Amino acid sequence: MIRQENKIKLHCERQLEAVRAISEALFQHTSMDNVVRQTLQTALQVIGADAGSVLLADAGSKQLIFRCVIGEKAELLQGTSMPWTQGIAGAVFTSGNPEVIVNVKEDPRHCRAIDCLTRYETLGMIALPLKRWNGEPIGVLEVLNKRTGRLTQEDCDI
Numbered sequence: 001m002i003r004q005e006n007k008i009k010l011h012c013e014r015q016l017e018a019v020r021a022i023s024e025a026l027f028q029h030t031s032m033d034n035v036v037r038q039t040l041q042t043a044l045q046v047i048g049a050d051a052g053s054v055l056l057a058d059a060g061s062k063q064l065i066f067r068c069v070i071g072e073k074a075e076l077l078q079g080t081s082m083p084w085t086q087g088i089a090g091a092v093f094t095s096g097n098p099e100v101i102v103n104v105k106e107d108p109r110h111c112r113a114i115d116c117l118t119r120y121e122t123l124g125m126i127a128l129p130l131k132r133w134n135g136e137p138i139g140v141l142e143v144l145n146k147r148t149g150r151l152t153q154e155d156c157d158i
Contacts, residue, residue, distance in 0.1 A: 014158050018046045036068045040141065044070060047155045049143045051120065053077065054130070055089055056139040064089055064140060071144070073118035080117070087111030089140040092127040096137060100156045101125045124151040 036054050044052050051071025055064040063081040084090050088109045092099055104110040104122050115122055123145050130139040146155065 014046055018042055018158055033068070037070070040068055040070055043141065043143055046158055047126070047143050047151070048147045049151075050145040050147060052141070052143045054139060054141050055082075055093075056130075057084055057093065057137065064093060067139070071120070073120040076118045077114070080114075082111060082114070087114070088125060088127050089142060092129050093137055093140050096129045096131065096135070098126070098128045098156055100151050100153055101127070102150050121145075126151055126156045128156070 040052050040054055043049075051069075051073070053066050053070070054068040056067045057063070058065055058081070061081070062084050064084045065081040066077045066079060069075075069077045082090070084093050086109075088099065088101060088104065088107060088111070090111075091109050101107050101110075102124050104125050110122070125145075126143040128141045129137055130141055131137050143151070143155075
């Protein structure tokens, strides 16, 4: 019983830390790009992940564009685009439902071309849809490769 209570307390503390850090970023930065970068950085820190990205939709070309990328191969992806009907990001964008993929190699939707381009091995992924207040999809936030352990639904919830 005590162990379960400690687990719940830790989960709540992680959520509060993420909210605090994102709120702080909102008030420190005037540039939307800086807010997006800080939000992604906070997600990576709280989850303990190696890399992540924010892909924004371009309605004209029906592409998801890597708008913000953090990680060792970030410079290779920044500005790259992919059809919003492809990959796990495309599936999350079109469905509007978040996904936790523990092993992307077992998921046929995984866009291996991105890994080939960057020479970065994606192992696990959280993909969250980004939406306007009215529910209109605008993009996807991805968190990649948790450093310790496997990505979980609890990580996604945070």
